[in-house]
Amino acid sequence: MTVEHANKAREDLGYVREVVDRAERGLMPRTIWYLWAGIVLVGFTLADLAPGRVGLFWLVAAPTGFLASAWLGRRSARAAGVECRRRAAAHMLHWSGMLVAILLLVPLAATGPLAGEAMGQAILVVVALGYFLAGVHGHRPLMWISLLVIAGYGLTFLLEAWAWTIAGVLVALGMIVAANAAGSPGAAEMRRD
Amino acid sequence: MTEEPDLRGRLDAVDRLLEHRVRLAIAVLLTRYDRLSFPRLKTLTGETDGSLGAHTRRLEQAGYVRVKKEFVDRKPVTWYALTDEGREALDDHLTALEGLIGDADPR
Numbered sequence: 001m002t003v004e005h006a007n008k009a010r011e012d013l014g015y016v017r018e019v020v021d022r023a024e025r026g027l028m029p030r031t032i033w034y035l036w037a038g039i040v041l042v043g044f045t046l047a048d049l050a051p052g053r054v055g056l057f058w059l060v061a062a063p064t065g066f067l068a069s070a071w072l073g074r075r076s077a078r079a080a081g082v083e084c085r086r087r088a089a090a091h092m093l094h095w096s097g098m099l100v101a102i103l104l105l106v107p108l109a110a111t112g113p114l115a116g117e118a119m120g121q122a123i124l125v126v127v128a129l130g131y132f133l134a135g136v137h138g139h140r141p142l143m144w145i146s147l148l149v150i151a152g153y154g155l156t157f158l159l160e161a162w163a164w165t166i167a168g169v170l171v172a173l174g175m176i177v178a179a180n181a182a183g184s185p186g187a188a189e190m191r192r193d
Numbered sequence: 194m195t196e197e198p199d200l201r202g203r204l205d206a207v208d209r210l211l212e213h214r215v216r217l218a219i220a221v222l223l224t225r226y227d228r229l230s231f232p233r234l235k236t237l238t239g240e241t242d243g244s245l246g247a248h249t250r251r252l253e254q255a256g257y258v259r260v261k262k263e264f265v266d267r268k269p270v271t272w273y274a275l276t277d278e279g280r281e282a283l284d285d286h287l288t289a290l291e292g293l294i295g296d297a298d299p300r
Binding site: 003005006007009010011012013015016019020022023078079080081082083084085086087 | 200203204214217218221222225226227228229230231232233234236237238265266270272290293294296297
């Protein structure tokens with residue numbers, strides 16, 4: 001009798017685990033991937049074509065992209081029928097923490113230790129770590145993007161010319177592939193009920 | 194000698210409403226998110242409109258979930274959230290299940 005009940009309980013909990021796993025998959029909207037693919041492509045290419053404008057570009061694009069991503073994420077989650085302030089706060093803390101870490105590198109660039117290309121390379125390491133941890137704790141494809149960022153970091157040491165452009169294309173393509181592989185949540189789910 | 198009364202105690206502690214796996218899944222999902230919509234629950238559980246509606250109604254009648262209808266992009270959407278009573282019932286139910294499984298599979 002106990003075994004019978006226990007087996008049913010095990011089966012039910014297995015079903016619940018499957019449902020919860022399904023709920024955790026694919027809550028990052030494609031639009032966020034596309035947005036950052038575009039920003040990365042322009043920002044990295046500028047490093048080769050107009051290095052003097054890179055700082056200004058990222059100063060505007062990074063916070064704007066951050067705010068746009070937060071808005072898109074909230075809109076997409078709501079359209080998918082999900083609301084969770086705790087998770088939203090965790091995402092905000094994670095990505096704003098990465099932005100702050102990058103901002104803290106600016107004095108090192110201004111005072112000399114991270115002059116020129118070294119600043120960009122240091123930012124790549126911070127970004128790779130940010131994406132890696134986001135992948136570990138949440139959206140798994142971000143972990144693969146972090147590897148592409150590190151590959152881009154390697155290229156900046158290996159190639160004499162166009163290293164940043166090639167790295168940008170690599171990371172942007174990775175983001176587009178991840179976007180298409182993950183799909184977009186919510187589009188088909190919102191309907192009259 | 195003590196096994197049968199123990200089993201009866203465990204079975205008594207099982208929440209009859211949460212004994213159904215779909216209702217159990219809904220309650221567990223609602224511990225992980227503030228609110229989930231009807232279409233989202235339908236996608237996740239794989240239930241039909243009618244079946245899911247019946248399950249959510251039973252949870253609502255028991256006071257385990259709170260229901261709110263809102264408009265999202267000008268479409269009416271029903272949202273579900275777990276109440277404190279529902280959270281407490283789920284905790285007790287999971288403890289009872291743990292006991293049942295533990296009794297059957299002692300380490």
